[in-house]
Amino acid sequence: MKLARFLISREGFISVICYTVTAVFSFLSFSPINLPFFIWVAPFGLFVIEKRNRGQWKKLIYHGFGFAILFYLVSFHWIYHMTTVFGGFEWYLAVPIFMGSAILLNFKFPVYLLLFSFLATRVRRFFPLIASFAILFAEFFTPQVFPWYFGNVVAENQILAQNAEYLSAYGLSAFLFFVSYFLFYLRKPKQVFGLVRSFLPKHKTITQKVLIGSVSFVLVLVAFFGNGYYLFQKWENVKPIAERDILIIQPNAPLEFRDGRNPAEEIRNLMTRIDRMVETELKDNPADLVVLPESGVPFFTTHDSEVTRAIRIYWHQFESLMAIISLRHGTNLFYNELDADIPADKQSSRIIRNDIRTYNSSVLMNANGERRNSYQKVFLLIFGEYMPFEWMYALSGQTGQFAAGTKLDLIPYYERRKTQTTVKKDLHWEDTFSMSPSSVREHYKGNQIEVKKIGSFLPLICYEVIISEFVRKFQGDPDFIVNVTNDKWYGNSVESYQHHTLGRLRSIEFRKWMVRSTNSGTSVFTDHLGRNIDNEFTPIESTATIRKKVSVIPGEMTFYRLYGNLLSYLFMGIVGIVFLIYVKRNP
Incomplete structure (x- = not known):
């Protein structure tokens, strides 16, 4: 009954919309539909839920599993087919197995929301970096039967995909959430106009926050697209033996x-x-x-x-x-x-x-x-x-x-x-x-x-x-x-x-x-x-x-074959230390 009352409430309606945005937009970006634009806004549903429930740990857990279930229903609905045909289960057993696997094997969503909220309440800034760190941690350290990562969808872009030689899909997931949170910040026209005005000559001096954020955003884009383009050119010109x-x-x-x-x-x-x-x-x-x-x-x-x-x-x-x-x-x-x-x-x-x-x-x-x-x-x-x-x-x-x-x-x-x-x-x-x-x-x-x-x-x-x-x-x-x-x-x-x-x-x-x-x-x-x-x-x-x-x-021997996920671990380690130092200096 509590679930039914929640779903018909305003909060429940907004929550379901958020689940749907992340699930459907990810699905539309995925093969075989391949509409890659949607992947850059797919995380918005997660961002909205976290912001509306920041610090409310129990609610974030529930919402995390809400994302997991709807994501499975939209993108991995064929698992039910596998359970009935491959596993040979009757429908009354296949349904709970499907729902259970959606929850137990998609801890990445509640883990992401909890970690993001925890860091947001303590660091209180660097949100794109927090989003990037949180998704990388969640994809690394949660169990999955069918390992899927947001970075696999980002790799539908041929240039960005080349970064997998160093980062695999994990690094592309981190890049996606970094960029996506910037876009999420600019979702309102007022924020876009404010950012543009801050760079105009007649306006007051650019604040340190705006400058750091803008420069970081540009540097990350240049790094991923630049390295991807370089690797694409390098390997396209390799002659087979x-x-x-x-x-x-x-x-x-x-x-x-x-x-x-x-x-x-x-x-x-x-x-x-x-x-x-x-x-x-x-x-x-x-x-x-x-x-x-x-x-x-x-x-x-x-x-x-x-x-x-x-x-x-x-x-x-x-x-x-x-x-x-x-x-x-x-x-x-x-x-x-x-x-x-x-x-x-x-x-x-x-x-x-x-x-x-x-x-x-x-x-x-x-x-x-x-x-x-x-x-x-x-x-x-x-x-x-x-x-x-x-x-x-x-x-x-x-x-x-x-x-x-x-x-x-x-x-x-x-x-x-x-x-x-x-x-x-x-x-x-x-x-x-x-x-x-x-x-x-x-x-x-x-x-x-x-x-x-x-x-x-x-x-x-x-x-x-x-x-x-x-x-x-x-x-x-x-x-x-x-x-x-x-x-x-x-x-x-x-x-x-x-x-x-x-x-x-x-x-x-x-x-x-x-x-x-x-x-x-x-x-x-x-x-x-x-x-x-x-x-x-x-x-x-x-x-x-x-x-x-x-x-x-x-x-x-490519970098990934030699060192595996070394760069992703270094990123999480360095960012974690930076966050710790920042929190201690700014209690």
């Missing part, structure tokens, strides 16, 4: 079969589709690498072991088709699969199911049809690949129980076959019914070439790409980044575009191209400047192919 022809296959594989479809028939159709899509693209025009997405062929593995046979995930026809594709076209093939093993300390003569660990894995097969290096996903997706509590698995039959990988190794890839095939008859999916993987390799024995490594790439599965601190832990110098994902769980929503927007900055942080391969859209190539090549995205919920020549940018 090689080019790799890469083909993405988007097969639109099924997720599950609760709608009554015949699983065997659907999988056969999928394998036929993948086979034909690859042949159509590569029959007369070979490529260096073919990339299949996460769950491009669901439920199975090509890793033939005692464990995978025991739990019936190894499928010889899957391995045969992967070998056919790589051998037929003499190319590297990177695909996703399940994998399984047993910890060394639990191995015995008898396989016990409870000891088996299952992985979300991606593996490379070379031009000789040989299964080479694989990568097991490290960061697992809550409600899809694991549950936070054991008892929750009983609520959802759809959620997997995956183990996290432990290695952060690059995936080597090899020289493709450059000679014509020597076989008289090429094999296809239909041949896998009668031919084993070894028979397939024997059939293409004449196509065998010398295995020669020509480079390596950085593999990322699903939302690992949006975690900057994690991605920089990979060692070595990759030629490019490959992100395979399955966004089909989220339906025909904006999630796939948002997912890419959040991960796109890894291209700038590494100064490497990114190959994004999705099961049902949207797939895209992004260069080392964060530009989507030809602005070409594959359509959602459809089969498609997309092919580009990926430039291999000369290896260079």
Whole structure:
């Protein structure tokens, strides 16, 4: 009842308007709508609420969660879809899960309001700097399942985005709130006229406050736009040391079969589709690498072991088709699969199911049809690949129980076959019914070439790409980044575009191209400047192919790869000390 009375009151109406301004304007700035002007005024809702409730800590907490819930409803409404489809929860469980995640995983809003208000009541000036400091602190030190930052939206500006090489999305968030608070201060015509008049010759001498504020604002703008322009010019003129022809296959594989479809028939159709899509693209025009997405062929593995046979995930026809594709076209093939093993300390003569660990894995097969290096996903997706509590698995039959990988190794890839095939008859999916993987390799024995490594790439599965601190832990110098994902769980929503927007900055942080391969859209190539090549995205919920020549940018350890968030930590430390000194001198 208290909530209802609040919502129909004048204060409640103004509060909801503020929540809506921040949520809707952020959403309009976000991909795929991309109206970047709105992001500069999106924080106004937060500024108004803080100013109206300054020092009222309990109210600020409530308002913070109000922002969190409405922001989720507007920008991340697809999480509900994920909970019902990916997690398999009924709506009466999905709704509280959605609301709970909106609150528990968006502490950034109440933390921001509390910290801003605390500093405002004690420092009582430097408000743009306080706003910048508070959002940086809130984004750093609050938990999130899908790490998103206001800076990711700022990066839609191509020049400003280049600053991510030093600051990642965090620094761009701080820049946004610094600039936005200046605009918020000038929201009334009287304040704008007052600022202009203070600089006119006939007016009284400019006050120190106006001078410091104006100069600071100009210096920050010059620093970010100037550095962004310099970095843009620098990296645009870098000549690649090689080019790799890469083909993405988007097969639109099924997720599950609760709608009554015949699983065997659907999988056969999928394998036929993948086979034909690859042949159509590569029959007369070979490529260096073919990339299949996460769950491009669901439920199975090509890793033939005692464990995978025991739990019936190894499928010889899957391995045969992967070998056919790589051998037929003499190319590297990177695909996703399940994998399984047993910890060394639990191995015995008898396989016990409870000891088996299952992985979300991606593996490379070379031009000789040989299964080479694989990568097991490290960061697992809550409600899809694991549950936070054991008892929750009983609520959802759809959620997997995956183990996290432990290695952060690059995936080597090899020289493709450059000679014509020597076989008289090429094999296809239909041949896998009668031919084993070894028979397939024997059939293409004449196509065998010398295995020669020509480079390596950085593999990322699903939302690992949006975690900057994690991605920089990979060692070595990759030629490019490959992100395979399955966004089909989220339906025909904006999630796939948002997912890419959040991960796109890894291209700038590494100064490497990114190959994004999705099961049902949207797939895209992004260069080392964060530009989507030809602005070409594959359509959602459809089969498609997309092919580009990926430039291999000369290896260079960028500032962010070397030092991570050092500059952001220095900013928070220095500003915190300055605030402390100022408060002590001006009690």
